[in-house]
Amino acid sequence: MSESGIIDYAVLIPLLPMLAFPVILFLGRIFNGTPTWVKNLKEGGIIALTVMGASLLLALAVIKEHMNSIGATNVFTWFETHWWEVDGALTDRVFGVGIYIDHLTVMLLFVAAFLCFLINIFSIGYMNTDPINDNRNHRFYAEFVLFCSGMLGMVLADSFLWLFIFWELMGLCSYLLIGFYYERPSAAYAAKKAFLTTRVGDVFLVIGLAMLWNMFGSLDYAVVFDPVEIAKVSSSELQIALGMMFIGAVGKSAQFPLHVWLPDAMEGPTPVSALIHAATMVNAGLYLVARMFPFFQAADIGSLSTLAIIIACIGGITAVMAALIAFVQMDLKKVLAYSTMSQLAYIFTGLGCALWFANNGYEELATFALGASLFHLFNHAMAKGMLFMASGSVIHEMHHAHHEVAHHEHDDDHHDDHHDDHHDDFDAQSMANMGGLANKMPITATAMFVGSMSIIGIPFIGGFWSKEGIIASAWKVALKEPVFLFPAMLVLIGAGMTGFYMSRMWFMTFAGKPKTDVAKHVHEQTPWIPIPLVVLTFMTLSAFILAGMHAGAWLGDYQSGHYSNFFSGVGEELQYVFLNDDPFLMVLTYVTIGLSFILGPSFAMALYGGSLDDDDEAKPWMQWAIDLSARVNKNSNFDNSAWANSSLAYSLEKRLHFDDWYDAAMLKIVVGFAYISAKFDKNVIDGVIKTIESTSQAASAKLRTLTTGSARDYIMMTALGTLAIFLLLWGVA
């Protein structure tokens, strides 16, 4: 099914950024500090932008070509062997690199390439205008393009092996980028924590891949997804293998219980949070689970339902747990981090349902659930990326305003050290210091407004089209398999909770009166930052177009290709949502909308709403929300102090003590074991190695004494050798 054409150049999509990595790094080291490099090339930002732009264009071309067809091509064959044995017959196995494109790839390719490009624009505005980053941005951009190449490579790979290789590449870059401010101990700690936690998942992933290899003899999609091959494999073994791989996905996508790294990962600069931890890398886990779909779909495989149930339950638990913790967060980025965790959990739940449906023969329902999950992935990536960028914009301007305020207060001589003092005291990321920013930062506020609505699932905007699908699928499964009631309930409750904490975030930041002086002086500055925000706002608002094109169905059926045409779809979708034939579903939909749209935000408005300063006026599409919140706030005497001071709140602030448990476990179990291992390593293993070394050196010295340096001895050995050959020849003949 592969025509030669644009797909032959598809390998450039991840290759160009990968090649840009050493270029930016070296040029940065050589030209560090020179004015052209800093001003014109933005310390490598322009180079990165060019490369990402090229990748984006190529990606768009590939997408256009393969919207409806599956593409696969071989990029490079290292060698072929004819010696692999499968079932007693010798078959050929090819080792190499290839590209595989279907709808899933197309979607994630678009998300990744598009967001990488936009976030690149954003980071030029963000990183290059902050003096703390001077002269080291080239490292940032180099690691940035390397990461992008990892993500793009992963979605284009045609075998689980290369998926894994790029997976690891992304893990490395995530570590480098989280620890970008390596002089800060907290950043170094966070980077280590992220790396180690995902590593735990990766160990299981490798075990899973090894089991797959053992079963199939290859990790190429072409071999592994072949129904003929799948039929030969035992389902229990396959289930365990896929379960191991799922644990890897849990680690990468920060689900319970390997979620502890994501909030700490906010130590990295905001573009890093936007890219890695909202829009691309955490989607790697989801991509992996989505790729498992053909296994579940295969007709002859046995029951893999247990795994599907586990996936859905983990999704449900994480969704609610993360939402709960987000209730009490004061740091803007941490709220978004937990929101990411929660939304990803939604997608996992949806995937779990889809996999269960597929395994048990409900083709249509499976396609629907899968499509909803993947569409939600798309919406979430767009919205969350935008939200992180907007939060970065807020934090950035808070920093600047803080500088200005500090300038005004102390108008004698300042040295840079003084500025650092102020930095430590003032937390520019805390929502307690913000408030009333809606009129001061209109573009950012709008972006966050639209993004929050998308995440909450407000009708007609962004995530709405897909979240309904997930919740509906969860309940449909629950009807068939009662165990699924647990995740279904959790997911429904979570919708309401999402409404609450997202609204809380928006109102605390943008509505109400400014809580500090700094907040009063905030204003939007560089031109680079708003561009991606505006673009993504429009994308989110236009999600209905994609919904109209039956994006869900197109994604769900991702291995064949079809899409219907334009607008007719919107009507159908609306009808499906609001006036569904099935009464159960209709009730469900309205309940969800009620919870998320009405109940949640109302509580938020009641607690945190409020109008802006007297002569301030936000843009009209936000002003109505602010006015409403002011009215609700005034009229309600909902006092949450009891909740706020309860032990539950305390636990939530401590992130449900997960970190404490893990630390204690690490300390007692792991460190203790580490001591024993160290002793064993030093005495036994090193002892063995030293023995081998000394023995071999001694043997070598002994042997070399035979080379006495005297020609006569050499001739003697020749003669002896002749004799030996005679004996061996004779003895045989």
Added chain:
Amino acid sequence: MKPEECNEIGMNCTEAFSTEFWTAISPELVMVIGLVALFIIPNLGNSKFRIPLTKLKIPWFLGGKRFAITGSPAIPGMLATATIFATLGMMAIDIIDGSVKTTTITSGDSILFKIDAFSRFFEILFLVAVLLASMATLDRIPAHTFKGKKSMDEMYDNRRQADLYILLLTTAIGMCLVALAQDLFVLFVGLELASLSTYILVAFHKESKSGAESGVKYFIVGSVASGIGLYGLSLMYLEFGTLQLSALRDAWSGTSTLGIIALGLVLVGFGFKVSAAPFHFAAPDAYAGANSPVAGVLATASKAMGMIGLIRVLVVITLPDSSGTLSEESAIWLYAIATLSVITMTWGNIAALGSTNPKRMLAYSSVAHAGYMLAALSAVGAWRWGEIDAPVDYAQAIVAAVLFHLFVLVAFKLGAFLVLGMLEMEGGASRLSALSGLARRDPLIGTAMFIFMLALAGVPPLAGFMSKFLVIAGIVSTSVGTVWVDGSVSFSDLHWVWWLALAMFLNSAISVFYYLRIGVVMFLDIPEEGRRKPLPYGASIRMAIWICLVATVILGLSSDTLIDMCYRAAESLDWD
């Protein structure tokens, strides 16, 4: 056989010294012409020859005060390099489309030479190695132009330019003769031509004690070994009445006592050339005393020359015929070669472990590599042993793997020696500390050396991995043959040759230590006193190292063309 007969069966026969003959051997002819030119051109001068009994002086250009152009000491080097390059080019054009027109050169009844895929492959191997060594020697023993004071060393160097390059050319010619030969004695003549030239090349640095000593040892042991080999040839001639390869193949019988004695003696002769244990003792001394490019040629091309001899004798002549499925007669040399190979590999690797002289270490490592190739040949012997029933493809695959290994050895082993050559240019490479901190002094050369070491160790995706993989795969698949049952084979069904593959595998693991030790020394140690400055400039030797580096990497990644060439070369041997 008569030319008419051979034309009947489709071979392309050419009588010696006919016109087609000259076209057929035009590449080798270019080399000979170059050699003659090397004799004449540096000696062109303004001498005049007086006709007796008259006062007439005719200019007779040989001798007298040398002309400035042709008397310049740089001429021999350039001439030699150009000649070899031209020859290589002519041969490359010959096989540019992938196939070689087989031409057999006869003289009366006897077949002298045969130009086919096998011989072209080896000729190209030899010429590449000698070309790289020649390019390196342009800098290693450079021709100096004097601007001020003349130093003794520089004058010495200038005087020996012509000698050196003449010797290199004769080595190349000798090796090409070996490749082309279809008669064991012709092979031996070529072998001797090349060997004699290499004896002198090893002893070339007569101004140093180690140079003189290594030359002596190499010469003595080599002469004894080739004397023994020649005696074996004569016994073979006595027994069978012919030394033609094809006739010997037909006449060979594994039961004649004299034949077995002869075989053993001949194996000694070739075993020395290949540096198999226990004939390898002179090799470390020779490599240590010779200058590095020459040592590199010894390690790669000379070894390949010996392998040609071994292949001709072991695979072509002494393998029994394929009459019936499992033949009664068998390769009687199987146990001998298998034992030799195990001893050789182990000896080479263990001895290299403790070596502190990088050139001796590389010498022992080439001993080990010779062991690997002997193991591969044992597998070919086992294939005909009668216990395994496998099609001829398997044996051809093994021989192709051996050829591939020999070829890529040129890339990284010669490359390693060339890097050592650069170190010699600034004062010697006989201690490991000479390599200290090389990566810092010259990152490119340091990295190149490290890559060569990795390739020698067999690390993917470099060429060394590919070659070792092919050899081991060949041995394993031959030892298993076609006795798959239910997709698995029990150890009792395996031919014991399989254990050779295991030994090779373990030996490769051992060898990683001393290869990586070079890397450690280069990257982590501080350069020693007197070597803190960057490496000498040397454009030509650097280019040679770069070519080797590129070849190592590319042949590892996509070696299809080369493997094809090896397969065709292996097929063109006389099987059955």
Added chain:
Amino acid sequence: MIDPAWVSGLAAILFIIGLWGALSRKNAIVVLMCIELMLNAVNLQFVAAATHWGDVNGWVYAVFAIAIAAAEVAIGLAIFLSMYNQHETISLDEVNLLKN
């Protein structure tokens, strides 16, 4: 004519004497002479075989072998000369700087 078998026997004896000499003598020149002895034995053997088989190739081989032997001697003597210049000795036992 002499029976070629006897000549072969003589050749074998010469060869063994030469080999023994090369093994046991310290003086480099004597070793060279023993090598020459070996090569001469080879020549004899070729001649005997040629007579036995009546094949002219054998004679050709013998002539070539003589030439090769001569060249080898020349080279050997030159190498021994340079060894003497450097080490001041032609005893093979005393020339062992390169070892192990």
